[in-house]
Amino acid sequence: MVLLLPTTTLYALEVRRSNSLGQDLGEWGGERWRLEREESTFSLYDEEELVWREERQQQNGSTVIRRWEDEGEMPTITLLIDGIIQQKEAGGQITRYNYDEQQRLQMVSHFDQGEAVQVELYTYRPPHSALTTVVSLGEDESVRTFWHQGDERFYLYNGQEI
Known part of the structure; x- marks a missing residue:
């Protein structure tokens, strides 16, 4: 039963x-x-x-x-x-994330109401994949460079708001 x-x-x-x-x-x-x-x-x-x-x-x-x-x-x-962020959207603002074959952040693109307003590009130094440069183009333009020599760490920033 x-x-x-x-x-x-x-x-x-x-x-x-x-x-x-x-x-x-x-x-x-x-x-x-x-x-x-x-x-x-x-x-x-x-x-x-x-x-x-x-x-x-x-x-x-x-x-x-x-x-x-x-x-x-x-x-x-x-x-x-x-588990890796690809896109974030809030209202009419969209941010897209692109990665290289080693899953390092390569480019971040920002859109407002469908128009590109900002992009950041990232470069890395082999063999340890250390971040070396971030270039921002759009509303806030800047170049940030990172490097080290021995135990010394250096950071260079050149930017302006337009």
Whole structure:
């Protein structure tokens, strides 16, 4: 004899200790910051005030994160592939991230209402992949160069706001 009973699945709200970045720091014991998780929805609280709420979804091998920092506002939408940020969108502003074959950041492009407003290019020094140059073009133009000689570290900045 087989007996079938209807069941309902209850989803438990998991409360974890956190910090202002929303990192899971283990069991919550009444600390100021807490991270609540219910299925794929995360909510970060500073005492009793909601700081942000985000929903995570898997779509075609990617992770899409929608984060609301104020109720009623449009969410910030972040696209991750293999845990690496590819794009972030908030309102009409979009930021796209490009990487080289070694997964080093190569270019960041900023768009506002579909128009390119800023781009940053990154170069690295072999063999250790140390960042050597960041070139910014657009609203804020600058060149930043990093290098070292022995134990000495150097930083050169040349920029202007246009």
